[in-house]
Amino acid sequence: MAVSSDHSTNPPVRTADVKRGYQRPSSFTDLLPWVEYIQESRAFLLEDGVSVGALFELEPVGTEARTEGFMIHLRDAIQTALTEAIPEIDDAPWVLQVYVQDEPSLTRFQREVMAYAQPGARDTTFTRHFQQTFAEHLARISRPGGLFEDAAVTGTRWRGQIRCVRAVLYRRLRLRGKTQPALEVETALNDVATKWTAALASAGIRAKRGTGEDLYSWLLPWFNPKPEVADGDPDKLLEVAPYPGDENLPFGYDFAERLTLAMPRSDNASATWWFDGLPHMLVSVQGLRRAPEIGHITGEHSSGDHVFALFDRLPEHTVMVMTLTLRPQDLIRNHIHQVRRSAVGDSAEVMLTREDADAVEREMAQGNKLYPLSIAFYLRGNDLQELRGNVNRLNALLLPNGLQPITQEADLLALDAYIRNLPMAYDPHLNKLSRRSRLVFSRHTANLLPLYGRSRGTGHPGLVFFNRGAEPLVFDPLHREDRKKNAHMLILGPTGAGKSALLVYLLQQMAAVYRPRIFIIEAGGSFSLLGQHFEANGLSLNQVTLNPNADVSLPPFADALRLLEKERR
Numbered sequence: 001m002a003v004s005s006d007h008s009t010n011p012p013v014r015t016a017d018v019k020r021g022y023q024r025p026s027s028f029t030d031l032l033p034w035v036e037y038i039q040e041s042r043a044f045l046l047e048d049g050v051s052v053g054a055l056f057e058l059e060p061v062g063t064e065a066r067t068e069g070f071m072i073h074l075r076d077a078i079q080t081a082l083t084e085a086i087p088e089i090d091d092a093p094w095v096l097q098v099y100v101q102d103e104p105s106l107t108r109f110q111r112e113v114m115a116y117a118q119p120g121a122r123d124t125t126f127t128r129h130f131q132q133t134f135a136e137h138l139a140r141i142s143r144p145g146g147l148f149e150d151a152a153v154t155g156t157r158w159r160g161q162i163r164c165v166r167a168v169l170y171r172r173l174r175l176r177g178k179t180q181p182a183l184e185v186e187t188a189l190n191d192v193a194t195k196w197t198a199a200l201a202s203a204g205i206r207a208k209r210g211t212g213e214d215l216y217s218w219l220l221p222w223f224n225p226k227p228e229v230a231d232g233d234p235d236k237l238l239e240v241a242p243y244p245g246d247e248n249l250p251f252g253y254d255f256a257e258r259l260t261l262a263m264p265r266s267d268n269a270s271a272t273w274w275f276d277g278l279p280h281m282l283v284s285v286q287g288l289r290r291a292p293e294i295g296h297i298t299g300e301h302s303s304g305d306h307v308f309a310l311f312d313r314l315p316e317h318t319v320m321v322m323t324l325t326l327r328p329q330d331l332i333r334n335h336i337h338q339v340r341r342s343a344v345g346d347s348a349e350v351m352l353t354r355e356d357a358d359a360v361e362r363e364m365a366q367g368n369k370l371y372p373l374s375i376a377f378y379l380r381g382n383d384l385q386e387l388r389g390n391v392n393r394l395n396a397l398l399l400p401n402g403l404q405p406i407t408q409e410a411d412l413l414a415l416d417a418y419i420r421n422l423p424m425a426y427d428p429h430l431n432k433l434s435r436r437s438r439l440v441f442s443r444h445t446a447n448l449l450p451l452y453g454r455s456r457g458t459g460h461p462g463l464v465f466f467n468r469g470a471e472p473l474v475f476d477p478l479h480r481e482d483r484k485k486n487a488h489m490l491i492l493g494p495t496g497a498g499k500s501a502l503l504v505y506l507l508q509q510m511a512a513v514y515r516p517r518i519f520i521i522e523a524g525g526s527f528s529l530l531g532q533h534f535e536a537n538g539l540s541l542n543q544v545t546l547n548p549n550a551d552v553s554l555p556p557f558a559d560a561l562r563l564l565e566k567e568r569r
Contacts, residue, residue: 028264032256033425037212039246041186044215044255046170046424052185053170053424054193055210058098058200060165062455063299064468071294071452077203079446083369085199086169086192088328093428094171094192096326097421100298100311100450101319102161106138107235109162109472113461121515125538130512134464141470144316153468155306156313160470163298163311165450166210166218168423169193205451212255213243215423223260225317225380226276270384271414278380279387282418283394283405285375287438290402295452300468310401311450312469315390319378321421324371324445325428325437332370332439336360363441372428372437373445375403376421458482462513463506478514500526511539 036045043052061074086094114131121127138160141147146157169192173180197207220241221234230236241261244253265274272279293301297320298311311320340357343350364370377394381387395405408414417436420426431437454467462476476482477489493499507530510516520527528543535541544552 029254029256029260031419031425032259032422034215034255034423036253036255037215037246038186039212041190042209042211043186043189044170044212044424046172048172048175050175050180050182050185051170051172052189053168054189055215055423056167056169056193056197057208057210057214058165058167058451059206059208059456060163060298060451060453061204063295063452064454071299074203074452075294075443075446077199078205078449078451079442081196081199081203081205082324082326082371082446083367083442085196086326088326089171090328090331092171092173093328094169094326095426095428096324097168097423097426098322098324098449099164099166099168099319099423101164102311102316103164104142104144104159104161104316105235106142106160106162106472109461110135110138113464116461117513118515121511121513124515126534127512127515129537130508141466146470150468153306154308154312156308158470160466160472162471163450163453163469165453166423167207169196170424172427172429174429203451212246216243216255216258219259219423222319223264223275224262225278227261228276229261266415268415271408271411272384272387273415273418278382279384280378280380280418281387281391281408282414282421283377283379283391283408284411284414284417284436285377285398286404286406288402288440288444289399289404292402292444292447294447296401296448298450299452300454307468309469310397313397314377315379315393317380318390318394320450321376321378322445322448322450323374323376323421323426323437325373325431326371327428329364329369333361333364335439336364336370369442370439371442371445372431373440373448374421374437375448376417376436377405378418378421463509476513478510503527504530515539 033046034044035047035049037043038045038052041052043054045052063071063074066074082096086096088094113134117127117131141158141160143159146159148158150156150158170189173185193209197209200207217238221237224237225234226232227234227237227240230240241258244258260275262276266272267274267279270279272281274280293299295301296310298309300307300309311318314320336357340354343353343357360370379387379390379394381390391408395407398405411417413436420430428437454469454471455473456467456471457465457474458476458479458481459474460476460479460482461472461474462478462482463474465473467473491499491502504527507518507520507527511518511534520531531541531543544554546552546554
């Protein structure tokens with residue numbers, strides 16, 4: 001039998017070829033800082049194995065129709081929380097990052113409304129019907145593009161959403177052969193976090209400490225905006241890939257690796273990161289063109305016939321991040337002294353430099369500290385053309401409002417800056433090369449922080465309304481914490497304004513939450529259909545119509561004689 005020798009023409013497989021088959025592209029998750037959530041100390045362990053950070057969810061103060069004195073007092077309280085609550089350390093300075101974004105999904109709010117129904121009404125036919133109808137309503141108002149154009153008040157698209165403000169507080173320890181015990185590092189973080197949240201509370205700002213699940217729920221839709229495993233619906237993503245928990249985790253568990261379900265990629269030519277086929281970009285702010293006003297970004301301001309916040313007009317899915325480094329003021333003063341000493345000569349420019357240095361020293365002496373601050377905006381689009389349009393729209397809004405953005409052509413570090421502005425990823429020791437931060441007075445920083453917002457009620461969703469920013473505004477007049485023993489409500493409006501329609505809406509919510517006994521006395525038949533609706537969905541109804549032809553008698557004092565007889569006995 002002949003043996004074929006054709007294999008002699010094929011070269012043998014080299015070891016280098018085999019090794020090449022095992023190679024993979026650089027990992028995106030290797031660039032992310034989160035390794036583990038420590039449940040006992042409520043801290044996040046970073047990639048160096050020593051540094052830890054904390055996450056907070058903040059609720060801004062409602063500032064609609066507030067006086068100038070109130071706004072100044074609020075700004076001063078926020079400035080105090082920045083300058084007095086967080087210590088200034090030279091070797092490993094504390095870093096505070098604040099994020100603000102509009103989350104269009106009202107799914108979590110819908111679950112809160114469903115859970116608020118009282119036990120006596122929770123499983124009734126009418127409550128289930130109302131909650132289903134209300135869920136469909138929330139889905140309609142939060143659809144992409146918004147529900148309608150609010151030409152009367154804000155001049156923007158009205159879309160149901162929740163403006164979320166989050167903050168992270170951390171510091172990166174420098175390893176020099178000696179590491180601090182983990183307990184000391186975590187204790188130091190919690191001490192500073194407690195002081196900072198207490199200072200915010202004195203300003204009327206509620207801060208809730210975030211958990212590993214909170215960070216996971218925030219960043220998973222960020223890095224998976226159109227997940228195939230959830231049919232492209234980010235609202236279903238947390239149902240498909242829920243948080244794995246904090247206990248009984250497998251060996252080698254990495255928090256960051258759980259945040260990407262598909263492979264991200266970067267494109268240096270367009271300076272974009274791609275997640276699920278959607279381009280993302282970071283636009284950095286070079287500096288301030290003028291002093292910011294109180295509530296510069298998220299506070300309401302009047303312009304012509306409209307009342308709106310600057311953030312209302314930014315493109316959808318925009319995320320703003322402010323990174324503040326709490327450096328010791330003696331180092332800043334030395335820098336100012338050096339600038340002043342360098343201003344030698346009699347030219348006009350030199351004289352202005354000395355005057356500016358003197359003015360800065362006076363401000364610092366009055367408690368208006370200087371801290372390095374960087375501002376950036378995360379943007380995304382369905383394609384590069386839409387992303388480019390969003391970038392142009394952002395730049396057109398920032399420039400007239402006193403913020404100088406770095407254009408795409410001039411930003412040579414856009415891809416790297418996208419990573420460095422993620423939560424807890426910024427390292428102030430490495431900023432000496434990129435120099436993205438600028439020295440900003442703490443008073444101006446307090447003006448810029450997104451802690452000025454719109455009222456969102458008491459947090460008890462007995463009655464649900466929406467503020468001018470399309471955020472749910474909730475309160476419950478039957479809740480003991482929401483009422484002041486006032487049993488009256490007055491609704492005024494011209495004919496056709498919707499007074500009866502509003503009452504129908506309120507009565508349905510009360511019936512769905514409490515299932516109370518309701519007495520309606522009206523003239524005109526505005527609530528007859530509501531009564532039929534109640535009866536058709538499982539509620540009992542007793543409807544009496546009074547007119548000259550009706551054989552109905554309502555003796556209001558029928559029981560008066562009985563009371564009189566009881567007294568005589």
